[in-house]
Amino acid sequence: MASAAAEGEKGSPIVVGLLVMGNIIILLSGLALFAETVWVTADQYRVYPLMGISGKDDVFAGAWIAIFCGFSFFMVASFGVGAALCCHRSMILMYLVLMLIIYIFECASCITSYTHRDYMVSNPSLITKQMLTFYSANTDQGQELTRLWDRIMIEQECCGTSGPMDWVSYTSAFQAATPEVVFPWPPLCCRRTGNFIPLNEEGCRVGHVDYLFIKGCFEHIAHAIDSYTWGISWFGFAILMWTLPVMLIAMYFYTTL
Known part of the structure; x- marks a missing residue:
């Protein structure tokens, strides 16, 4: 009976369900982040020269990092769904390691983009x-x-x-x-x-x-840079806020396997 109880805890359907749902949202968000940051790097507003000459073009560097992170979120979250359904300890461990690496890179992307945006638009x-x-x-x-x-x-x-x-x-x-x-x-x-x-x-x-x-042109320029930053930083932060509890649940799940 003790063995049966251990097996039941190991394959807790509630925890598995939370992990599957959480990772499905992460993988969909990763695809959205990938598409959003591809749009940023295409520079639809064509304001890159303003940022490049100032040396504060790391908004675009953050976008390139976010492209990698968005696709990686999709791939690793898909792997996480499989790992949760298989209840495989080594797969969950690999999922956690990979997700932690992506998490760190995405944090860097969000912070870099926001700080350089603030430098450009805080004062004309x-x-x-x-x-x-x-x-x-x-x-x-x-x-x-x-x-x-x-x-x-x-x-x-x-x-x-300004005019x-x-x-x-x-x-x-x-x-x-x-x-x-x-x-x-x-x-x-x-x-x-x-x-x-x-x-x-x-x-x-x-x-x-x-x-x-x-009318001055600063409002348009600030709007363009803000649009890029919202796509990279704030959407990225939202994904990170969702990913953290999913990773914590995965850590708990790992300890029960």
Whole structure:
């Protein structure tokens, strides 16, 4: 009878059921994390140059780690389902070791992405400094940043980081190339018709609000970086919060085998 009781505890259907359910959620979440971080690395908002020049592009490094972790969560959680159903001690041990390794990597991914996001969007001064330094500069980085800012200003109908006054309040590469009396801000700050013709170039040059974009572009840039960070960090943290109790249940299950 004692042997039968031990066998019953060894194969506790409640614990097995919890492990199976927990790992199914982990493997599905792993697939979602994989897809989400592939989207991040594709850089749909195309803001990587801003982060790359600052040296704070580890949001994308975190995304590459999360791609590995997402797929690994899927594979190891699938293995964990089989290990729980088989009630095999060595399989459960292997599951725990592999899951712990992935857990550590995913923690690194989440923390790295969030801390570098905070550096970029907590204050617009860094992005403003980049814009003033590189926009219109005759360097490879300058040409890349100029194309980026031109695209953002056209698509988002904005001007500068905080507004047009960024271009006249500070010294900039654009100001050195184009005197203020010629044009105080980039011509792409001007409102345009559907045919991409300025509504009134002279009105734009003198700063008339009907012909000039007065909104800054920082809100769009911050939204893009935040979107990437939410996908990597906060979804990753949610998976980690779910994975921890599943691992604890697996540890308990291991001691009963």
